Amino acid sequence: MNISVFVLMVCLIGVHADVQPQRDFNLQRFAGRWYRVGLAYDSPSFLPHKEKLRVTAGLIAPQPNGSVNLTMWAMRPSGCVSALYQYERTNTPGHYNYFSTRHNRTKDITVVETNYTEYALVLKNKRFDREYTQVALYGRTQKLRHEIIQKFRTFSTARGFPRDSIITPHVSENCPPSAPGNGHGRQVTARGSPEDTLSGRNQRHVKTPLYGLHRKATKHSFVH
Numbered sequence: 535m536n537i538s539v540f541v542l543m544v545c546l547i548g549v550h551a552d553v554q555p556q557r558d559f560n561l562q563r564f565a566g567r568w569y570r571v572g573l574a575y576d577s578p579s580f581l582p583h584k585e586k587l588r589v590t591a592g593l594i595a596p597q598p599n600g601s602v603n604l605t606m607w608a609m610r611p612s613g614c615v616s617a618l619y620q621y622e623r624t625n626t627p628g629h630y631n632y633f634s635t636r637h638n639r640t641k642d643i644t645v646v647e648t649n650y651t652e653y654a655l656v657l658k659n660k661r662f663d664r665e666y667t668q669v670a671l672y673g674r675t676q677k678l679r680h681e682i683i684q685k686f687r688t689f690s691t692a693r694g695f696p697r698d699s700i701i702t703p704h705v706s707e708n709c710p711p712s713a714p715g716n717g718h719g720r721q722v723t724a725r726g727s728p729e730d731t732l733s734g735r736n737q738r739h740v741k742t743p744l745y746g747l748h749r750k751a752t753k754h755s756f757v758h
Contacts, residue, residue, distance in 0.1 A: 553657060555628025556645050561596045563650040568592050569706075571678055572671030574690035576699030587703040589676050591710060599623065602630060607710045614709035646689070653682045655689055669693065676705050 570590050588609075595603040600623035607616045621630035621643065628645040641659065648654035654672040671678070671686040683702060690700045 553644065553646060555626055556648050559628030559645060559648075560650070561600070561602070561627070564645065564648060564654070565594045565596050566674075568594060568654065568672040568674065569676045570670055570703075571673045571676060572669075572683065572686045572700070572702050574669040574686075574693075574695040574700045575667070576695055581699060584699075584701050587701055589703050589706040591706070592672075609707045609709040614711065616710070647685075653678055653685075655686060657693075669695065671702075 568591075570592065573587065591607045593605045595605070597603060602621040602623075604619045604621060605616055606619065607614055609615075619632070621632050624631060624642075630643050631640050632643060633639070634641050644657045644659065646655045646657050652674055656670045656672060658668040658670070669686070669690045671682070673682070687697075687700050691697065
């Protein structure tokens with residue numbers, strides 16, 4: 535094995551090892567409404583469009599087997615639409631697997647830190663050209679304290695994300711127009727991560743562009 539490749543693998547293993555799920559993670563306390571209010575993602579294809587990103591609403595619903603259903607809402611020209619995603623439990627509380635339709639493989643997502651009532655730091659992991667792909671900040675409200683935003687930025691930069699790739703989107707439009715679960719909006723079902731639907735390829739399956747990126751399906755990938 536090339537020595538430089540070996541050193542890189544050791545470094546990646548070390549970085550991944552220091553990221554653990556929230557201690558004593560409690561899914562029932564984590565359930566309910568969340569807003570994605572921050573995203574760290576440095577794909578060259580995404581950065582030119584980062585100003586289009588908007589805060590989006592989601593609803594976490596625990597399942598009897600310990601897995602999770604996530605409903606996400608987004609505004610389209612035709613109105614507010616929603617999509618349902620499924621995350622499968624693992625043996626570690628706070629760590630879940632999901633199937634990426636874009637890359638046709640299983641990936642994982644970890645709730646790194648949360649106080650349940652205010653914020654949550656979530657890390658999505660893949661093993662292609664590097665270990666980490668995205669860090670997301672979720673809040674129970676669309677606006678969080680400065681200290682929480684700074685925690686998110688510090689965590690992201692510590693994992694190698696450039697400062698210009700760490701985004702705090704604008705407040706979203708009225709979508710959903712009232713509390714989640716009220717039946718508003720057209721809903722579709724998808725296996726995977728909401729980030730998958732930001733790629734044109736996956737929009738052909740889900741037909742719901744999430745996170746405020748209002749554009750037609752293309753071969754160009756935004757996130758994931």
